[in-house]
Amino acid sequence: MVKLAEWRGKELFRKYGVPVPTGRVVRSAEEGERAAASGSVPLPCVVKAQVLAGGRGKGGAVRFANSPSEVHAATAAILGLEFKGEKVREVLLEGKVAIGRELYLAIALDRSLRSPVLMASAEGGVEIETVADGAVDRQPIDPFPGITGFERRRAARTLGLSGGLANELDPILRALWALFQAEDAELVEINPLAVVGDHLLALDSKVIIEDDAGFRHPEYAEIRDDRTPLEEIAREKEIAFVQLDGNIGVIANGAGLTMATLDVLMELGGKPGVFLDLGGTDDPKKVTEAFLLMAEARPNAVFLNIFGGVTRCDTVATGLVAAMRQVPEANRFPLVARIRGNNEKEGIEILRAAGVTSVPDLRASAEAVVAAAGGGR
Ligand code: ADP
Ligand code: MG
16 A cells, blocks of 8 residues: 655646645755745745654644744754654645534545545544544445535535535546546545635645555555665565564465464464565575575564475575575564475474474464563463
């Protein structure tokens, strides 16, 4: 999934015709001050951290400024923040508007309904999860007609809009739907959609692009801001590497075995922290690279679970042993291995010679690694 930063989402809003305030993104306090002084950002303005986490308003990551020097100060302060674990590198400056009401409007892909759903609520401006279920109206959208007149009128009623404001909602809904479809989004959210005088204005954007449509959108390949630095390196090396919150590293081959391994560890109370899918690779060089990357994530223990089908156990083991020798002392970790299948005996022998025992039983090996990582339940 590709989550777009607010300013990128707003660029799409502009392109498709959802009204947004005048603004621009800056990457330093000086740049911010110049933008305000030159009038390319209207004053007073809002200064917003461009991080992917929500709740910036409440968390001090949205500030206001009245002059170029205040923009400098606010931008500097926000650029110095680490917001919910994410370093702020970009700041959006945009004109401050006088908000009448804050509404919520979104189109999301509902996987259980297998349908896009139009969501509307008169209680916008707060995180939607905190709004009572009954206060969010959900209308499944048939993709062929798209959003119909009936659905638009019902949304207007939910939002409490009538007259000119209801008329303004129509093109916004059309634009949102066009964006949702053409960009292959799984979520397009405006929260808040603000009533400003006689007009509607999108003050925030949340756009998530569907991963499976990536081949249709090469333009998004470069802006996966949700990757960790190690995941970024892995992507460049074409290694399937994912970082989670836990402390056990998992190296397996094939998505199925990798997921099953994570399930078994969770079942035993272990917390998988990083996993690496070797896929069909048994190229020792690639295995070494992958293993070194794993070591950099500093797991408490690593579980190597390999099934040699196409992959040969002995070449995987060779790559692994080569890699183990290169891991710096500080990044060393206990390793539990389970290798089965093609050239199993040779693989086990290579590991044994390097001091790693292969435990053939899945449950026993998983228990061993959970214990080595500091225990489960
Ligand atoms: P988040 O959802 O991360 O809290 P928002 O972009 O929704 O961030 O901003 C939080 C709040 O800040 C909004 O609900 C709104 O009240 C206020 N706000 C945001 N942009 C503007 C703006 N351009 N003018 C005035 N107020 C704004
Ligand atoms: Mg918001």
